[in-house]
Amino acid sequence: MSTRALGATASRLALALSIPLATQLCVPRIAAAQDGNLAWGYNSYGIPGVIDMPAAHSREDAELGFNIVNFAGQTRVSAAFQITPRLSAGFRYSSIQNYNGGDTLFDRSFSYQYRFLDERRLVPAMAVGVNDMLGTGVYAGEYVVASKTLTKRLRATAGIGWGRLGSFGSFENPLGALSDSFKTRPKADVGKGGTFHPDQWFHGPAALFAGVEWQATDKLRLMAEYSSDDYTRENGPTFTKKSPFNFAASYQINQTAAVTAGYLYGSALSLQLSFAINPKHNAHPSGLDPAPPPVVPRPVGGGKAAQSWSGDPSTLENALKPALAQQGLALEAMRIEGRRLAIQIRNDRYGAAPEAIGRAARVLSATAPVSVDRFAITLSEHSMPVSTTELKRDDLEAFEFHPVGGELIRANAAIDDAAGRLPPVGGVYPRFSWNIGPYLRPAIFDPDQPVRADLGAKLTANYEPLPGLLFTGQVTQKALGNLDQANRPSDSVLPHVRSDAWLYYKESGPQIPQLTAAYFFRPGRDLYGRFTIGYLEPMFAGVSAELLWSPQNSRLALGAEVNRVRQRGYDQRFDLRDYEVTTGHLSAYYQLNDNFFTELDVGRYLAGDYGATLSFSRVFDNGWKVGVYATKTNVSSAEFGEGSFDKGFRISVPLGWVSGKPTRESYSTVIQPIVRDGGARLYVPDRLYGLVHDDQASTLDGNWERFWR
Known part of the structure; x- marks a missing residue:
C-alpha cells in the first residue's frame, strides 16, 4: 500500500471521527454574542431572522448554516449559505401534516435575501428577500425589512411582507401607487414546481411584521415578534392559530451551535437546532504539517565560481528521489542543463500547490550542484505536465526568513505552461x-x-x-x-x-x-x-x-x-x-x-x-x-x-x-x-x-x- 494510499485511508477515517472537533474549532465569529453584544440568529425557515419572521442582518461572509425546527406537525430542515457579505441563499425541505386538510406534504423551496443598506448610528440595516423562489408556492412570500440595534443588548426589527407574509392584518399594497398591477396577486400555476413566478413578487395585499431581541446573557437571547403570516392552509387541519404573537429563547451551546425553544401563535411549542461552520476559518489554523526542510545556502561565492556541472545525472537523481519522497513528492522527470536544473514532480500530499513547490525548492537547495543557480519545478497530474515555476536559487537563500519573503520570491519567479516532457527518471513506471x-x-x-x-x-x-x-x-x-x-x-x-x-x-x-x-x-x-x-x-x-x-x-x-x-x-x-x-x-x-x-x-x-x-x-x-x-x-x-x-x-x-x-x-x-x-x-x-x-x-x-x- 503506497504512502498516498495510506494517507487517503487515514484521511477518510479522520473525516468521520474529526468533524465534531473540527467544527468546534472552526468558529463563525458572529454566530454567538461577542463582548456582550447581540448575537444574530436564524429563523424557523433557516434564513437570517427573529423567530418566524425575517430580519435585515446577514450572517458572516461564507458561513454555512444548518437548521432543523419542529412545531405543530411541521418540520423544516434547511441549509443556508452567505454567498457574499450581502447576499445569502437558503434551501429547505419541509413536511406539513394534514396540509390543507389532506395528507402530509413534502415540500422543497429556495430563498434569497440581499442586504442593500448597512446599519449606521441613525440608520437601520435594510434587506429585501424572496421566499420559495423556485418551489411549489407553499411558502411564497416577499419582504422588505429593517433592523436596528437600539442598545448594546437590544435590537428591533420591522418589515412589510407580501404573499404569505402579507396574509394577516393585510392592507392595500402601497406599491399600487406605482401601478394598479401591484394591487392584486396573480394566481400562480405552479404545476410540478421549480418555476419562476416574478409576476407574483411584491404583488397583492401587504402586511406589517415586527420583532424585538434582547441579549439577556452572553449565551441567552430572548425574542418576541408579531407575525404577518396567517398560516391559511395549516390553520385548522395542521394546528390551531390563536394569536399573531410568538415568543422564544435561544441558548448558544457553543460558538457553532444553538438551541431555540418557543411558543408560537398562541398554541404550539417549537424546538429548533442551529449549527454553523465557515470554510474561511481553518479548523486547524496552524496545521499539522511536518516541518519543512531548511534552505541550504551555497558557500559564499561558490555558485558564481563553479563551472557548469558535468557529473552523472543518476547520482543527482538518486539523491533527489528520497529527499522529495520525504516531503510527499514524487520525482517523475529531470534535466540539468548548464546552470539550470528542471524537475517534474507529482504532488501526493499538499492541497495548496505552492506548498509543494516551496518544499521541492528547499530540497533542491540541499541537493543540487553548487553551479546550479536556477530551479524549474514542473507540477504534473497523472504524469501530464501542467505548469513550470522557475526560481532563482539566490532568492531562496536570501528571503527564507524575510518578513515578506514569499512575495519577493513570487515577484522574481516565472510561471509558465509546461509544454513538452522532461526525460523520465528511472524506476518511476510502472x-x-x-x-x-x-x-x-x-x-x-x-x-x-x-x-x-x-x-x-x-x-x-x-x-x-x-x-x-x-x-x-x-x-x-x-x-x-x-x-x-x-x-x-x-x-x-x-x-x-x-x-x-x-x-x-x-x-x-x-x-x-x-x-x-x-x-x-x-x-x-x-x-x-x-x-x-x-x-x-x-x-x-x-x-x-x-x-x-x-x-x-x-x-x-x-x-x-x-x-x-x-x-x-x-x-x-x-x-x-x-x-x-x-x-x-x-x-x-x-x-x-x-x-x-x-x-x-x-x-x-x-x-x-x-x-x-x-x-x-x-x-x-x-x-x-x-x-x-x-x-x-x-x-x-x-x-x-x-x-x-x-x-x-x-x-x-x-x-x-x-x-x-x-x-x-x-x-x-x-x-x-x-x-x-x-x-x-x-x-x-x-x-x-x-x-x-x-x-x-x-x-x-x-x-x-x-x-x-
Missing part, C-alpha cells in the same frame, strides 16, 4: 497504489423518506504502466443502510437514465462503480487531452474523449467533450442494458475573481435532450468549494416531471481542513431537490479543468503565501 476506506452514499429528498443512506467499504486501485496511461478500479461492499428500501417506480416519459437509480441500490454483494483505462496527454501549448474507456460510472459504460484549452494566466478556459455510452446493469458489475446514447458538451469556464467561478456547458444529455447547464461556485484557498447549478433543456416542464428542471448544490470539503494533516483528498457531494432524467449529465472521472486548474498560475498566485509552509 507504479501501483491502492487504498481501502469507508464510503457514504446518501440519497435525500425522496418524497417517501426524506433521508436514506448506505455505509460500506470501498477499495480503489490505480496502475500507471507508462506516463499518462492510468488504469483505475473501484469495488464497494455495503455494510449497512436503507437505500434498498426505496420503492418508488419512475413515472418519467423520458429514457430512465437517472430516475431508476433506486434499482441500482437493490442489489447485494460487491459492486464495481468504476473500472476504466484513461490516457492524459498534452496536444500542444495551453492544450490538455483525455481519453477514457470502460465502466465510467455506476450507471453507464463507454468511451469519453475531452480536449481543454486553458492558458496559464487567463480567466477563460474552453473545453469540448464527446461520449458514447451504454447503460449498465443494476448489479453494477459487467452486464450492460440496451439503452445507448451519444452525449457531449462544449464548455466555457470563467474565473470571475479570485474566489468565484462560473461554468457554462452546452450540449446533449443522457436522455437525448439538448440544452445548457449554468454553474456558479465559490472556491476557497483552503480547498472548500460551494456551488449551485441549473440545467434547462428542450424537455418541457411537463415532460421533465416534478421540479420542472434539474438544479442543485455542490459541496466539496477538503479532508485536510477536518484533520489538519496535509492531504489532497476531499469529500464531494451533489444535493438535488429531485432526481429526474431531463438534463442528466454523464459522470466522468478526472475531467480536465478540475484536474489541472489548481496547478495553474492563476490559482498558484491565489495561495502563494503557503510557499514557505
Whole structure:
C-alpha cells in the first residue's frame, strides 16, 4: 500500500471521527454574542431572522448554516449559505401534516435575501428577500425589512411582507401607487414546481411584521415578534392559530451551535437546532504539517565560481528521489542543463500547490550542484505536465526568513505552461497504489423518506504502466443502510437514465462503480487531452474523449467533450442494458475573481435532450468549494416531471481542513431537490479543468503565501 494510499485511508477515517472537533474549532465569529453584544440568529425557515419572521442582518461572509425546527406537525430542515457579505441563499425541505386538510406534504423551496443598506448610528440595516423562489408556492412570500440595534443588548426589527407574509392584518399594497398591477396577486400555476413566478413578487395585499431581541446573557437571547403570516392552509387541519404573537429563547451551546425553544401563535411549542461552520476559518489554523526542510545556502561565492556541472545525472537523481519522497513528492522527470536544473514532480500530499513547490525548492537547495543557480519545478497530474515555476536559487537563500519573503520570491519567479516532457527518471513506471476506506452514499429528498443512506467499504486501485496511461478500479461492499428500501417506480416519459437509480441500490454483494483505462496527454501549448474507456460510472459504460484549452494566466478556459455510452446493469458489475446514447458538451469556464467561478456547458444529455447547464461556485484557498447549478433543456416542464428542471448544490470539503494533516483528498457531494432524467449529465472521472486548474498560475498566485509552509 503506497504512502498516498495510506494517507487517503487515514484521511477518510479522520473525516468521520474529526468533524465534531473540527467544527468546534472552526468558529463563525458572529454566530454567538461577542463582548456582550447581540448575537444574530436564524429563523424557523433557516434564513437570517427573529423567530418566524425575517430580519435585515446577514450572517458572516461564507458561513454555512444548518437548521432543523419542529412545531405543530411541521418540520423544516434547511441549509443556508452567505454567498457574499450581502447576499445569502437558503434551501429547505419541509413536511406539513394534514396540509390543507389532506395528507402530509413534502415540500422543497429556495430563498434569497440581499442586504442593500448597512446599519449606521441613525440608520437601520435594510434587506429585501424572496421566499420559495423556485418551489411549489407553499411558502411564497416577499419582504422588505429593517433592523436596528437600539442598545448594546437590544435590537428591533420591522418589515412589510407580501404573499404569505402579507396574509394577516393585510392592507392595500402601497406599491399600487406605482401601478394598479401591484394591487392584486396573480394566481400562480405552479404545476410540478421549480418555476419562476416574478409576476407574483411584491404583488397583492401587504402586511406589517415586527420583532424585538434582547441579549439577556452572553449565551441567552430572548425574542418576541408579531407575525404577518396567517398560516391559511395549516390553520385548522395542521394546528390551531390563536394569536399573531410568538415568543422564544435561544441558548448558544457553543460558538457553532444553538438551541431555540418557543411558543408560537398562541398554541404550539417549537424546538429548533442551529449549527454553523465557515470554510474561511481553518479548523486547524496552524496545521499539522511536518516541518519543512531548511534552505541550504551555497558557500559564499561558490555558485558564481563553479563551472557548469558535468557529473552523472543518476547520482543527482538518486539523491533527489528520497529527499522529495520525504516531503510527499514524487520525482517523475529531470534535466540539468548548464546552470539550470528542471524537475517534474507529482504532488501526493499538499492541497495548496505552492506548498509543494516551496518544499521541492528547499530540497533542491540541499541537493543540487553548487553551479546550479536556477530551479524549474514542473507540477504534473497523472504524469501530464501542467505548469513550470522557475526560481532563482539566490532568492531562496536570501528571503527564507524575510518578513515578506514569499512575495519577493513570487515577484522574481516565472510561471509558465509546461509544454513538452522532461526525460523520465528511472524506476518511476510502472507504479501501483491502492487504498481501502469507508464510503457514504446518501440519497435525500425522496418524497417517501426524506433521508436514506448506505455505509460500506470501498477499495480503489490505480496502475500507471507508462506516463499518462492510468488504469483505475473501484469495488464497494455495503455494510449497512436503507437505500434498498426505496420503492418508488419512475413515472418519467423520458429514457430512465437517472430516475431508476433506486434499482441500482437493490442489489447485494460487491459492486464495481468504476473500472476504466484513461490516457492524459498534452496536444500542444495551453492544450490538455483525455481519453477514457470502460465502466465510467455506476450507471453507464463507454468511451469519453475531452480536449481543454486553458492558458496559464487567463480567466477563460474552453473545453469540448464527446461520449458514447451504454447503460449498465443494476448489479453494477459487467452486464450492460440496451439503452445507448451519444452525449457531449462544449464548455466555457470563467474565473470571475479570485474566489468565484462560473461554468457554462452546452450540449446533449443522457436522455437525448439538448440544452445548457449554468454553474456558479465559490472556491476557497483552503480547498472548500460551494456551488449551485441549473440545467434547462428542450424537455418541457411537463415532460421533465416534478421540479420542472434539474438544479442543485455542490459541496466539496477538503479532508485536510477536518484533520489538519496535509492531504489532497476531499469529500464531494451533489444535493438535488429531485432526481429526474431531463438534463442528466454523464459522470466522468478526472475531467480536465478540475484536474489541472489548481496547478495553474492563476490559482498558484491565489495561495502563494503557503510557499514557505
